Amino acid sequence: MKAYIIKRVLSMIPVLFLVAIFVFFLIHFIPGDPASVMLGPDATPEEIDNLRSELGLNLPIYQQFFQWTANILQGNLGTSLYMNMPVLEAFISHIGPTLSLALLAQGVSVLIAIPIGVLAARKRGTSVDSTFMLIAMLGMSIPSFLLALILMLVFGVKLQILPVAGYESLSSGILNHLKYLILPALSLGAIQAAVITRMTRTSMIDILSTNYIKTARAKGLRERVVIYKHAFRNAFIPILTILGETFGSLITGAVVTETVFNLPGIGQLVMNAITRRDYAVIQGTILIIALTYLTLNLLIDLLYGVVDPRVRLNRK
Amino acid sequence: MGNQYLLEVNELKTVFSSESGPVTAVDGVTFNVKHGEVLGLVGESGCGKSVTAESIMRLLNEKHTKYDGEINFNGRNLLSLTNEEMLGIRGNKISMIFQDAMTSLNPVYTIGDQIAETIMIHQKMKKKEAYNKAIDMLKLTGIPSPEKRIHEYPHEISGGMRQRVMIAMALSCKPSLLIADEPTTALDVTIQAQILDVINELKEELNMGVIMITHDLGVVAEVCTRVVVMYLGQVIEEADVDTLFSSPLHPYTKGLLKSIPKIDGDRNKKLHTINGVVPSLNNIPNGCRFAPRCTYATEECLNEAPLLQVIKDNQKVRCWNYRQLLKEEVQNNATTII
Amino acid sequence: MELKTTAIDNVNISKLKNKTKLERRRLLVKRFLFNKSVLIGTIILLFLTLFALFAPLITPHSPLAMENANRLQPPSSEHWFGTDNFGRDLFSRVANGAQVSLTVGLSVAVITAIVGLIIGLYASYYSLLDHILMRVCDALMAFPDILLAVAIMAVLGPQPVNVVIAVTLAKIPVVARVVRSSSLVVKEQTYIEALKSQGASSWRIIWKHILPNILSPLIVQVTYIFAIAIILEASLSFLGAGIPAPNPSWGNILLDGKIVIFNASWMTIFPGMFIVFAVLGLNLFGDGLRDLLDPHSNKSIK
Numbered sequence: 001m002k003a004y005i006i007k008r009v010l011s012m013i014p015v016l017f018l019v020a021i022f023v024f025f026l027i028h029f030i031p032g033d034p035a036s037v038m039l040g041p042d043a044t045p046e047e048i049d050n051l052r053s054e055l056g057l058n059l060p061i062y063q064q065f066f067q068w069t070a071n072i073l074q075g076n077l078g079t080s081l082y083m084n085m086p087v088l089e090a091f092i093s094h095i096g097p098t099l100s101l102a103l104l105a106q107g108v109s110v111l112i113a114i115p116i117g118v119l120a121a122r123k124r125g126t127s128v129d130s131t132f133m134l135i136a137m138l139g140m141s142i143p144s145f146l147l148a149l150i151l152m153l154v155f156g157v158k159l160q161i162l163p164v165a166g167y168e169s170l171s172s173g174i175l176n177h178l179k180y181l182i183l184p185a186l187s188l189g190a191i192q193a194a195v196i197t198r199m200t201r202t203s204m205i206d207i208l209s210t211n212y213i214k215t216a217r218a219k220g221l222r223e224r225v226v227i228y229k230h231a232f233r234n235a236f237i238p239i240l241t242i243l244g245e246t247f248g249s250l251i252t253g254a255v256v257t258e259t260v261f262n263l264p265g266i267g268q269l270v271m272n273a274i275t276r277r278d279y280a281v282i283q284g285t286i287l288i289i290a291l292t293y294l295t296l297n298l299l300i301d302l303l304y305g306v307v308d309p310r311v312r313l314n315r316k
Numbered sequence: 317m318g319n320q321y322l323l324e325v326n327e328l329k330t331v332f333s334s335e336s337g338p339v340t341a342v343d344g345v346t347f348n349v350k351h352g353e354v355l356g357l358v359g360e361s362g363c364g365k366s367v368t369a370e371s372i373m374r375l376l377n378e379k380h381t382k383y384d385g386e387i388n389f390n391g392r393n394l395l396s397l398t399n400e401e402m403l404g405i406r407g408n409k410i411s412m413i414f415q416d417a418m419t420s421l422n423p424v425y426t427i428g429d430q431i432a433e434t435i436m437i438h439q440k441m442k443k444k445e446a447y448n449k450a451i452d453m454l455k456l457t458g459i460p461s462p463e464k465r466i467h468e469y470p471h472e473i474s475g476g477m478r479q480r481v482m483i484a485m486a487l488s489c490k491p492s493l494l495i496a497d498e499p500t501t502a503l504d505v506t507i508q509a510q511i512l513d514v515i516n517e518l519k520e521e522l523n524m525g526v527i528m529i530t531h532d533l534g535v536v537a538e539v540c541t542r543v544v545v546m547y548l549g550q551v552i553e554e555a556d557v558d559t560l561f562s563s564p565l566h567p568y569t570k571g572l573l574k575s576i577p578k579i580d581g582d583r584n585k586k587l588h589t590i591n592g593v594v595p596s597l598n599n600i601p602n603g604c605r606f607a608p609r610c611t612y613a614t615e616e617c618l619n620e621a622p623l624l625q626v627i628k629d630n631q632k633v634r635c636w637n638y639r640q641l642l643k644e645e646v647q648n649n650a651t652t653i654i
Numbered sequence: 655m656e657l658k659t660t661a662i663d664n665v666n667i668s669k670l671k672n673k674t675k676l677e678r679r680r681l682l683v684k685r686f687l688f689n690k691s692v693l694i695g696t697i698i699l700l701f702l703t704l705f706a707l708f709a710p711l712i713t714p715h716s717p718l719a720m721e722n723a724n725r726l727q728p729p730s731s732e733h734w735f736g737t738d739n740f741g742r743d744l745f746s747r748v749a750n751g752a753q754v755s756l757t758v759g760l761s762v763a764v765i766t767a768i769v770g771l772i773i774g775l776y777a778s779y780y781s782l783l784d785h786i787l788m789r790v791c792d793a794l795m796a797f798p799d800i801l802l803a804v805a806i807m808a809v810l811g812p813q814p815v816n817v818v819i820a821v822t823l824a825k826i827p828v829v830a831r832v833v834r835s836s837s838l839v840v841k842e843q844t845y846i847e848a849l850k851s852q853g854a855s856s857w858r859i860i861w862k863h864i865l866p867n868i869l870s871p872l873i874v875q876v877t878y879i880f881a882i883a884i885i886l887e888a889s890l891s892f893l894g895a896g897i898p899a900p901n902p903s904w905g906n907i908l909l910d911g912k913i914v915i916f917n918a919s920w921m922t923i924f925p926g927m928f929i930v931f932a933v934l935g936l937n938l939f940g941d942g943l944r945d946l947l948d949p950h951s952n953k954s955i956k
Contacts, residue, residue, distance in 0.1 A: 018793035029809045137941070141934035143885045145892055146926045149912065153919055211419040217375055218414075219434045219485070220407035233424050252800035256889050260912070270801065271893060274808040282805055290796040309469040310423055 004311075008301055012294060019294070023287045024068055027279050028061070038081065038277045051081075077284035082276045087284035090269060097167050098258065098265035100177065102250050104185040106243075109193035114239070117200025122227065124205055132197065139194030144253035148187035148260040155183060165262040184261045188253045192246055199242045203235040210234075237308050244300040251289055322390065322525040323349040323372070323493055329384035330364075330371045339597045341367040343549040344385070346624070349493065349525040354516075356540035356557070357529045358572070362594050364549040365529045369495045372527075373412055374402050389493065408438040411486035415498035417479035421470035427454075428466030431485045438489045453484035457514050476507035483514060490522050497529045512539050533576055537561065545569050548594060548605040551624055555631040565633040567641065568606050604636065612637055682946075689946055695939030702932055706752035715743030717750040717902050726918045736920040738910055740900075747902035748924050754814065754903040755884050755932065761818045762883035766829045767876045773826070774833025775860050775868075778841055784834070791827035799824040803886055804895050812898040821886045825879050832875045836868040870947035877940035881933045888929050904929050 030037050035051040051057075056064050071078070077087035116136075120129045142150075156164040162183055168176045207213065208231055216230040255267030262268075266285060273281035304311045330342035342364045349355045357365045370376050372387055374394060387394040389410065394402070406412075414420045421430060431450035435441055441449065447466065454462035457480040470478055479499060486494060496515060500508035516539055519526050528540055536543055536557065543560045545553040545568065553566040564570045574588035592609040595601060601608050607617040616636050624634045635641075710717070715733070721741035729736040735744035773791075777784040794802070799821075806820035840846065841864060849859050890896030891905025892912075899906055904925040911921030 014789045015792045015796065018790055019796055022793060022797075026805055026809055029806075137937060138930075138934065141881075141930050141937055143888060143929060143933070145889055146908065146929060149908065149915060149922050149926065152915060153922060157916055157919075211414055211416055212422040214375060215414065215420045215482070215485075216422065218373055218406055218412045220403045220405065220437060221433070222403060230422050230425075234422070248795070248798040251798040252889075255798075255800055255804075256893060259893060270804065271895075274804060274895060277808075279808075282808060286797055286801050286805055289798060289801060290793075293796045293798070308424060309426075310471050 004305065005302060008298060012298060015294060016291070019287070019290045020069060020072070021065075023283050023290075024065055026283060030279075033057075034279070038279060040277070072287070077287065078280035080273075080278050080281045082273075082278045083281075087280050090281060091266070091285055091288055094264060094266050094269040096169060096265070097181075097263045098251075098254050098267065100170070101181055101184050101188060101257070101263065101265065102254050104178070104181055105189035105192060105253075106246075106250060108185060109189040109196060110243070113193040113196035114200050117197045118204055118227065118232065118235075120197070120201045121204030121208060124201075129201075133201070136194040136197045139190045140198070142190065143256075144188050144191055145256040145260055147190055148184065148257050151183045151187050152260070167261075167263045180261075180263075184257050184263060187260075188250065188257050191253065192250060195246055195249075196239065196242060199239055200235065203238045204231060207231045207235045233307065237304065240300055240303060240307065244297045247293055247296050251293075320350065321348040321388075322351050323527075324386070324388040325368070325372070326388065327385035328368065328371060328387060329382075330367055330376070331382040331384070332376075333380045333382070336598060338382075340600075341549055341597060342371060345546070345549070345551050347544045347551065347554060349527060351492070351525055352519065352523050353542065354519065354526040354528055354540045356536040356543040357527055357546065358531065358533065358536060358543055359546035360531060360594055362548075362597075363546040365546050366497055368546070369412065369497050369527065369529055372495065373406055373410060375406075375412075404438070407434050407486070407491075408489045409491050410493045410495065411489070411491040412495040412497065413479070413482045413486045413499050415501050417482050417499075417502060418475055420482055421478055423470055426467055426469055427473070427481050431466075431481065431488055434485055435488050449488065450484070453488045454481070456487075456518065457481075457484045458510070459484070475503055476511065479503060479507075479511050480514065483511070483518070487518055487522065487524075491524060492522075493525045493527070494519070495527045495529070498531070499528075500535060501530070501532070508535075509538075515539065533572060545572070548600065549597065550605060550634065551632070552606065552634045553632065554624075556629070559629060559631055565627065565631065565638040565642065566606075566635050567610050567612055567637075604634075612641060685946055689942045691938045691942030692946060693942070695935050695937075695942055698931060698935030699939060702752065702756065702928075702935065705749065706756050709749035710746065710753065713743065713746045713749060715746045717742060717746040718900055719743070726914060728918075729920055735924045736918065738907070738921055739914050739918070740910075744907070744921065744924060747907055748904070748928060751902040751904045751907055751925060752928060752932075754897055754901070755887055755905075755929075758814065758817055758821070758887045758897075758903075759880045759883040759932075762821045762825065763876050763880040765818070765822045766825045766879050767872060769822075770826050770829025771833050771865075771872060773830040775837055775864060777830065778834045778837040778864075779856060779860055787830070788834070791830055794823070794827045797824070799882075799886060800889055803890055804893065807890060807895040812895060814897055814901075817887055817890060817896050820890070821883050824886070825882065829872070829875055829879060832871055833868055836871045837864045840864050840867045870943075874940050874944045874947065877936055877943060881936035881940070884929065884932050884936070 027034050033048070033052075035048045035055065035057060036043060039047055039051060056067055059067070075088065077091075079085070080087055080090050083090055116132050120132045123129045152164045155162050163180055164183065167180050170177045208227075213226060213231055216226045221230070251266075254265065255270060257263075258265045258267035259271055266289070270282060270285050272278070273285070325345060325347050328342055328345045329340065332339045332341055345364070345368055347355065347357075357368065359365050367376070371383060372389075372394065374397075383395050385395070389405070394405070397405070421427070425433075428447055428450050431453060432443065432446035435446040435449050436443065439446075439449075451462045451466055454465060459465055459477060459480050465473065465477075470481075473481070482499075494515070499515070500511050503511060512535065515526065515528075518524070526539075528535065530536060540557050542556045543554065544551055545560075545566065547568055553560070553564065553569045555564075560569065561573065564573055568590070571588065571590040575590065577587055590609055591611070595605075595608065601618075602621075603619045604610070604613070604617045604622050607613040610617065614637065620636075622634050622636045624632050626632050627638070713734075719742060721737070724733070724737050724741040726739055727733055727737040727741075729744075733743050733745065735748055738744055738747065773787055777787040797805075802824045803817075803820035806823060807816055810816040810819065846859060846863060849863060854863075887896055887903065888905035888908070891903045892909045894906070894909060896905055897903035899910075907925040908922060911918065911925070915922055
């Protein structure tokens, strides 16, 4: 197991390197001179020159890259030109709403999706199955920002029970905090729930047709035990993969959903940075998110070891 | 009939509902199993032998399956039992082992967990006791150092070992009937013999009845006392093992027996094959189901279905022409001897 | 059995083969029509295509003409979908937006399919290349697609072509991975080994023998990519980083509509409906196609 962890961590290094290269070069894809683009048309040649040397744009490209990487390894993601603060600090000050939103959306969607997926698999081919699958299909086909707008319309105009914009941090009380997050989480979680429901159903159907499920039934086990003890533990393995992979779409959705509901999260940070051409913030944010994604998937790979003994032992 | 039979399958009919209409996979099958007897259930794949077994265990999805007839086990008709009552029978009174030992054990639980689970639910034992019992069972099936094996996962042991684990699991509650569905097909020849020996020994020890489902007549010769030959969902011949091998009556049985290679046979001679393939269940022939492939088929065979007739010595056959064939055979033998 | 087949003369065999081929094709057509997902998906997509092609022609209004007097008019016989906050005809904008969205989606689907196919096929064939290409894919996939697209748009500037580039770049790794894993399976088959031992060139093996076997998963995957591309384009435009104003796209109509959502809900409802429609149609089509092409999911219920 230890060797497996080490091997898996080491295999991340080339990917990290490539991620870094990509983020670094992003700024060099800007047509024309990045410094003058960043400062806008009103900048004096002097200001542009200053920024060029500040960013190290006069150095040869490989030196710039090493300098940049060395800074990152020391935790220095650069400075936001507009906000006048380190990028890392800006990121941390915006992570709260995004994290709450993502966790709430993911948590609720897993709690809803897995039982429904299992049920649909057991009732395969019945009207219960096709109804849930139709709903899931619909859920998959509504982009989260569109669902957000629809929820806004319904709750803002018709029902008026939940706030349709704004944010209160956790320090203002958990209920207050959640009140602002319910609609965003609903719009973000719907697509997650749809994807997980479909995955759970497919996975369960596969497992339910295996020989060891027949063995479990032949042992005289109750259907409940067959489903949850014998089938689900096996079916959970591909579901786990999906949970890792959908993290990306969760962040994606969060970025757009935040702008709809006016949540001061990462999405807002990035979108503001784009309108202000604050490239250091864009670079720093997507670098951190990519790292988070990779780490999360590493953790999930390690979790396989817990769920599936074949992984644990084969790679000893 | 009294209580001399452990299991009486009486005119069993198993019908699946499918997209293209109902499919009768088992059509009026009748046979009995006594205590301490090994009954062979023989036939090509798709003849309904596995479905018969799964009907006895009531393992088929009952939403899409209809049964007819009776399956009397110790005097109770299994087909009329509730699901709850069946739970107490499966794995306890009747056990089943499957063809593919490689995939028949749950990959995420240890061997010990899986054997002990059966013991715990049927014998209301504590976990510790159940594990000790599991170790005893593994010992009985000839697995070396079972105390260690019990903590291993299925993928860590060989196919032969897995089948032994399956047997240990199936027999852990001392069932009175064991259904073995092609238990040796997926195994190496040397291991096959060992597994059959284990089943045979434990049968003696527990005085169980065994239904041995197989397409391998070698297995039949080795372990079975009586044989039921199935073709396309029906029993076409039933006899004790010696009679079947020495004087088979049905042309299909004869074909099966002739297609076994003989060690002292002529190597240049082509092996006997039965022409054609088993028709699908959606397309059952009108008359005798075997007629389209039978070299002796007459007009009558193609138009009218024969019944299973009792001949001598408890031998039964479903064929219009068996008498005729018997006569010809005697004559042929006579001419070759002269 | 052996004797029997040799007894049949060759003419008969080729006739038989032709017959089964025809039979199979007929069966496929039949299954296609009986597969509700594919059928409904096809109808939706057909409708949308016709809408995108002809709706801009039948409306008398230009999608860009502003009539200040007619701002935020609800749907009427004159303006079927109402007007937006600049007094532009919404039906015309949604219809033209359909052209933009479908064109962007289709371009992304075609380009990712071709590039992903080449990368996936060659990666599966040469193991060193596989290591390099798959690490690159891992790295690209570490960026959430919208962030990657937004970052690229920020750098390249809001242009329809750049939307295609940004979304394509985000989705190529997905297609490449699907192609790679399917062709790895094919590559392990005995007949590929046999071809290799006969000295067939790698070009021939890859394009003539592996390619036909991985087309079904590729087509299914590309259908989903089409759907995702429509969502991504709409999201980018909604964020103001996609199709630039004043040109209409479903996403930027929704962006305009967001400000006035409580006064002019039609600006949200009509383009939103079309997005859901398009994505639903593609998802249904993809699901149905997968069931049709994958013999696994076709098992009859027992």
